[in-house]
Amino acid sequence: MFSPIPQLMDDFLAARSQMALSLGFHIVYACIGMVMPFFMAVSHYKWLKTNNEVYKHITKAWSKGVAIFFATGAVSGTMLSFELGLLWPKFMEHAGPIFGMPFSLEGTAFFIEAIALGFFLYGWEKLNKWFHWFTGVVVGLSGLASGILVVAANAWMNSPAGFDFVDGKYFDIDPIKAMFNDAWFTQALHMCLAAFTATGFAVAGLHALMLLRKQHNDFHYKSFKIAATFATICALLQPISGDISAKDVAKRQPAKLAAMEALYTTEKPAPLLIGGIVDEKNKTVSKAIEIPGALSFLAHGDFKAEVKGLDQIPADEHPPVAITHYAFQVMVGLGTLMMLIAAIYFFILWRKKTVLTSSWLLKLFVFATPLGYIALEAGWVVTEVGRQPWIINGIMRTKDAVTPMPGIAWSFYLFSAIYLSLSIIVIFLLYRQIKMVPVHYQSSKNN
Amino acid sequence: MEQIVIAFLCLAILLYFLLGGADFGAGIIELFTSTKNRSRTRQTMYHAIGPVWEANHMWLIIAIVILFVAFPVIYTTMSVHLHIPLAILLIGIIARGTAFVFRHYDAVKDEMQWLYNRIFRYSSFLAALFLGIIAGSVLSGKIDTNATSFADAYVYGWLNWFSISVGLFTTALCGFLAAVYLIGECKTAEDTKRFIKKAEYMNLAAVVFGAMVFVSAQLENVPLLSWVLYNKVGLIAVILASLSLVLLWYLLLKGSTKILRVLAGFQVTMILLAISYAHFPNFIRLKDGNAISLYNTIGPYKTVQSLGWALVLGSILILPFLGYLFYKFQQKEE
């Protein structure tokens, strides 16, 4: 179709980039919205139990930050529910009725979350104190439920179920079976742990920084402990769950697994590659460290098993290998690092009962502030890019799903600018919140 | 179950117009408030919508989810041919939602407030306008699924007099709803008077733009008059809407604030009923004379079945809490 709009970027690429950008943006806010209510509930509980005012301040300080993130999460989520149609109408036309079940349940979960948040944020001193605490817990639980539900929808794209596909048509649609597809549990488990790890390290890191600056030890130490406890426990569990995911991927999406490991040729036993530079043209990897047999073990639980390489997959069904491989390396690398930090943290706690005297450990936590989120974004790149060229694995290609409207590049630029400015404002607001903590803290101490 | 799903869709759209619309309206009113009264307007508004705005906003999401799960053809036709106004609506929603929260939660109250306020006002206006334009386009019969040029396929479907008039009409209605809603929240007699004035102006604007909708319908060959006049339900709805308008003015002039909210909500409901009943279950009118109807495009049996159950069970869970939320925060603080 003729378009009066000058072409700056391939529309298909623009649509993919816009989708990736919106999701990558939303996921940060979604995870914070999912996890912070639990942190707040813990500190709120401690306040109600111990009457220690510090816990009340922590709860309130966090809840202000969360309100900002929650609103941003809500609008970017709204954006997404339109974007699925704006960018991928052919996909939604067929997939909507099949994988829509989790979205309709998610509606309920969101609604409950929004109502409970209304009670929680505006209910201080108005509600019975335990009921008020409970509304906070409900915010967390329903947030977690909605996270699990969307991930189940995404899992369906990786592992389509609940319909028969004959001659390009979809028959016998069963949305319940589609929701409980083979991938939903492993993905949801891994995602929830990731949300707690990422948010936990981010929050713990910020409070560790304040501790290093010797500000209000008590406030920041108590906050740090709550966040760090969640973060470290989940960081220890994360690799286990990741291993389950990898085995799952090996079964259902051998092409993705091969791309994650840049395994161009089928091998038995297959080595695990660490690092390395991928040459997509010549289908080779150089400068990688090889651990013999380890990939066979990771993928199939047997050091001698055969692992399918990309040579067994038609060339037009290969995902982009380099991006998938690098992203996987980043996720696993950071996951291992955070696991080590967690182990050290527990060791120090066990030996010394406090981490305050180990300023190097606090520094380590400051260093780890963004790591969880980087790993999380990388993990999503693995999942989504590794699924290409399919939008519904094995059923529909992404390029067949894209909107016929030309000029998507403009929409991509526009929304990139919006997301960028929103991110800047949110960071700015957060910075101000943190800067104001001493003021609020001091004033309430004097009363 | 089909009926239940359709009923929920209609309910979600109606409630989004009433509650979400009032929400947009709050920004529109602020836009048309003289500078010296703005901060008071803002405070009244914050008390009124702060606790419930998240929940109001959910109706849009419910409507969208019902559309893409149960009526994927409607959802995708709109997404493709109304891509541009939908994107603008989204920008409006993003901007106002974030600005509203940012201005309240910014720990330091300084010049940034100026920026948040600006964004909040203009984007509220934009969102309401484009919400109306989209609603108008769906009815306008200008959406062309066989178009061969960019403008026919993606622009003229919504850029026409009828859609724009509906957009302006919607904007005025949103402002009106918000003003009426806020009258009940005022703490001083002076504020009450101010919002009554606002409600009167907005109502006048709605009447003017409403007339414009009818005129443009004639120009663009939208059979609006016959929907309203030759259909019993349409006619009754219009009569009831007009009667409630008269009653509303009477109450406003008398300065009575009692049942204003109910009356305003009723009026808007009747207007929506009047323009949609005659061609129900058709949802999108197309340029080639065909229409996309709810019944013909409804999704597969099991999908509708489970969506219906999800909606019913969901509302049993939600409604009591929502009611309690509204109730709790309606109580005047002493």
Ligand code: HDD
């Ligand atoms: C804090 C974040 C984080 C960390 C530390 C890890 N992951 Fe992860 N990973 C994710 C965050 C994440 C994610 C963003 O949440 C993904 C994307 C989709 C999903 O379900 O989870 C993911 C996906 C994902 C997949 C693809 C699943 C699929 O496509 O269905 C595999 C195989 C792994 N991960 C494996 C691992 C391993 C072996 C780790 C060892 C340390 C690991 N992950 C740490």
Ligand code: HEM
């Ligand atoms: C929040 C975490 C997610 C992130 C960061 C993410 C990231 C991405 C990326 C990077 C792409 C582009 C892939 C490419 O074109 O090479 C993509 C595509 C896509 N994702 Fe995801 N994704 C996430 C979750 C989801 C979920 C939960 C859904 C739906 C339920 C989803 C639906 C899609 C769709 C429809 C596309 C476009 C088609 C495609 O390119 O595969 N994504 N996403």
Ligand code: HEM
């Ligand atoms: C892995 C991907 C995703 C996760 C884990 C996730 C999780 C969440 C969570 C926890 C919230 C609550 C808001 C908050 O607390 O900030 C939220 C909001 C929202 N999400 Fe996502 N989401 C994901 C992807 C998506 C996708 C693909 C869509 C749309 C198709 C979507 C639609 C929404 C909507 C509409 C909201 C707003 C609801 C509200 O107003 O509270 N999300 N998401």
